[in-house]
Amino acid sequence: MASASQLASSLSPSASPQLAKRAELSAIDASTKLPALFFFGSAVLWLIVGTLFALIASFKMHTxxxxxxxxxxxFGRVRTAHLNAVIYGWSVNASFGVAFWLMARLSRAELRHSGMLLIASAFWNVGVTLGIxxxxxxxxxxxxxLEFPSYATPLLFFAYALVGAWTVITFRFGRSKHIYVSQWYILAALFWFPWLYSVAQIMLIFSPARGTVQSLVNWWFAHNVLGLWFTPIGLGAVYYFLPKVLGKPIHSYYLSVLGFWSLAIFYNWAGVHHLIxxxxxxxxQTAGITASFMMVIPVIVTAINHHLTMIGNFSKLKYSPTLxxxxFGAVAYTFTSLQGSSMSIRSWSEVTHFTQYTIGHSHAxxxxFFSMVMFGSIYYILPRILLKEWPSAKLISLxxxxxxxGVIFMVLALSIAGVKQGIDLNTLPVGADGHTGSPVPFLEIVKNTIPWLKLRSYAGILMTIGHVAFAINFVWMLLKARPAGVTAPTLFRDVPELEVSR
Amino acid sequence: MNRAPLIFLGIFFAIAFSWTGIILTNQISYGSLTPYVNADDGKAYPQSVPGDAARGKLVYQDLGCIYCHTQQVRQPGFGIDIERGWGERGSVARDYIRESRVFLGTMRTGPDLRNVGTRFAGQGGREWHIKHFYDPTITSAGSIMAPYRFLFETKAIIGDASPKAVQSLLPENHQPVAGSEIVLKQRGEDLIAYMLSLKDPELYPEEATKVYVPKAEPAKTEHGAHGAESNKEAAK
Incomplete structure (x- = not known):
């Protein structure tokens, strides 16, 4: 609301700088309202659709x-529909919303002509729907x-170009002289994704490269979507919300710089580890393994930076949903990245590649990491753009x-299943007399994974409950009337001294 | 770091680096591999697949078979693919040069299929696949593969029974009602043609020296497929 800042200054000519800053922030938040709601709303819808596909696929695996x-x-179609619905439907929609909202706030710029972003949202979601x-x-x-057929991709490309251009324009119009670490990550991601996507489309669909060069393009793309799109957006969000909610600065500026550049240099070589x-x-392959292992540097650096910011404040986890x-996401990032590095080691890859272990890792x-960070971000952003609070703290807790x-059980079940599967698939059993036997029969390996696949389905049901609770709270919030006065943030329990700044 | 142009340059070079290294370099170094022409029979290997198998590959693609099956045999010493009978040698880059879409795959919920045409060949192989696609547990008890019954159709026998009817291959519980028969749709025929076509030729001479480098000492070759003992470090 542009009038908010005017109102603030009109009430008192010497309005405190803090108040003016608040007024500016709410004006910026208000400018992002419609597109952010559209992107988050469609993200939640795709989350539910993707979860249903996931449940069907998961049940089919044991039954x-x-x-x-x-x-x-x-199975081959519904599993693919699940992946694309949760990646391009849920995750990308959510990351678009978070990216331009963060960019507007951090650059201190109102979003201009936000109608263009509504068009982008429409194109993106029509593209994803067509693709599914x-x-x-x-x-x-x-x-x-990259499973979407070629009639869906131009729509996605157009929508992406609009979102990317609008976020960069917002950055350019910003009044902030400082470029915060979250902005580096978002700008980088915005630039990297179209490069990855166009190369992959050209070299795989329009004019396919010969032989296994295709596989290199495929995994350079697919792993970099994680490393150069989702990871930077996720980390950018953590870098913003962690200090914001805690009300203290990030532990070390220099560690942020080191973490950013080492990620930029190493991550984009790592994808080849899918082809060991x-x-x-x-x-x-060796270069891919090396880069995957070098990823330990940005991961440890970022982990130290995040966790040292957090240290001494763990009691606040009792109150703040966003936090x-x-x-949870930041800790999962450390875990999953170190796990990923270890999985690139040749002898460990020999066991875990081609098994459920990889599926567990990708969900970690x-x-x-990513989805939990997006949930936290949405819990923070939505009250600020709607100027009303979440209706139910109980649903957030659920x-x-x-x-x-759910995700902990799922990752555990798939990891255990995968290690057993990988050992049986790839090593000859050694008998008590020291002689190597013949390979474990394939169908016996299949049989051994079934109990774990069932456990994965149960974990999936648990996660579905959470998603439904989230969706109900989301819709309820949209429908709820806006309160007259100033409202306090939704917390899990009351705590008078915790200040959650707007 | 408040200088946007510098940040942008760094971001640009980061991705340009991996694009050059992973994509461009390999495209230049082996993106134009050519088939090997065998002087004895005058044929170019790997051979192109017949039309019905090529159509079958599209069925394989649209049903998403790659999410459970790989098409790559690991080199000896890395996994036990050869001991499992999934191929006589590890797969090499030249095997894939005729494929407009390469399905290496990343998951082995089911077995590798690179040489499934060797394991199940001819009329017997065709019949095995018919049973397997109709209900995978007929041939493989305990299999969790999806049934592909929609590749078949059950229809009333009009006039003479179709020579292509397949119900005689199926067990009691899958028999259609009297007066009708089960036939394979064209998509199913194509998919089976593709399965039967999947087999890699003998190793090409260039790879035999470059990829399968013989060990200096003649080691005990227990599973040395194709003469040359492998060296996985040198495997390409």
Missing amino acids: PTFLGDYEWLT YGILTGDSTSIEW GGPVPIWV RFIV GMYA HFWSTAL
Whole structure:
């Protein structure tokens, strides 16, 4: 609301700088209201749709006859629909909203012509819908992370260009002279993604490269979507919300710089670790392993920076929903990144590659880290743009516990299943007499994974409960009347001294 | 770090670096590998697949088979793919040069399929696949593969029974009602043609020396496929 700042100054000519700053922030927040609501709303919708696909796929893995006669719901399609719905539907929509909201706030610039972002949101969601429809009806490209058929991608590209351009324009119009660490991450991600996406589209779909060069392009793209899009946006959000909610600065500026540049240099080489032992040149595999291992540097640096900011403030986790989700995400980031580095080691990759262990790892990254950070961000942003509070702290609590426990159970179940599966798949059993036997029969390996796959389905049900609680709270909040006076933030329990700044 | 142009330059070079290293360098170094022409039979290997198999590959693509099956045999000494009978040698880059889309895959919920055409060949192989696609547990008890019954259709017998009817291959509980028969749709036929076509040729001479470098000392070769003992470090 542009009038908010005018109002503040009109009440008192010597309005305190703090008050003016608040007024400026609320004007900026108000300028992002409609597009942010659109992106977050569609993100929540896709989260529910993607979760349903996930449940179907997960049940099919241990009970293949479940919905077995429907071609459009066959495992290979519904699993793919799940991935694309939660990645391009939920995660990207949420990350767009968080990215331009953060950029507007940190640059101290109102979003101009926000209608363009509404158009972008419409294009993006129509593109994703078309893409998912294409996958379910048999038009998938079967290129991992790029399954959307070619009639959906131009829409996505156009929408992306609009969001990217608008966020950069907002940055350029900013009044802030300082460029905060979250802004580095967001600017970098905005630049990296279109490069990755265009190269992948050209070299895989329009004019496919020859032979396994395709596989290199595929994994350079797919791993970098995680490393150069989701990770920077997620880390950017952590870097903003952690100090914001705690009301203290980030531990070390220099560690942020080191963390940023080491991530920029090492992450984009890491993707080749998906091809260890495959028919691609050995030197590029080795380079991929090295880069994956060097990722320990940015991860440890960022972990120290985040966790030293947090230290001494753990009691605040009892009260603030945003903090709880963000801290869970930040800890998961440290865990999943170190796990990822270890998985690139040749002898450990020999076991874990091709198994459920990898699926566990990807959920640790995309869910326990990224999605939890997005949940936390949305819990913070929405009250500020809607000027009303979350209707139910109980639902937020239910959301947190069911998703946190759910994803922990899921990662554990898949990791245990994967290690057993990998050892049996790739090593010859040694008998008591010291002689190596013949390989463990394949169907026995399948049988051994089934109990863990069932546990994964139960964990999935738990997460679904959390998502439904989140969606109910979201819709309830939209419908709820705005209160007349100033409201206090929704906390899990009352704490008079905790100041959550707006 | 408050200088936007400098940050931008750094961001640009970071990705340009990996793009050059991973994509461009490899595209230049082996992006134009050519088939090997065998002087004895005058054929170019790997051979192109027949049309029905090429159509079958599209079925493989649209049903998402790659999410459970790889198409790459690991080199000896790295995993036990060869001991499992998934191939006589590890896969090499040249094997894939004729494929407009490469399905290496990243998951082995099911077995590797790179040489499934060797394991199940001819009429027997075709019949195995028919049973397997109709209900995977007919051939593989305990399998969690999805049934692909939608690749078949059950229809009333009009006039003579179809010579392509397949119900005689299926067990009691899958028999259609009297007067009708089960036939494979064209998509199913194509997919099976693709399965039967999946087999890599013998190792190309260039890879035999460059990829499978013989060890200096003649080690005990217990599983030395194709003469040359492998050296996984040198495997390409």
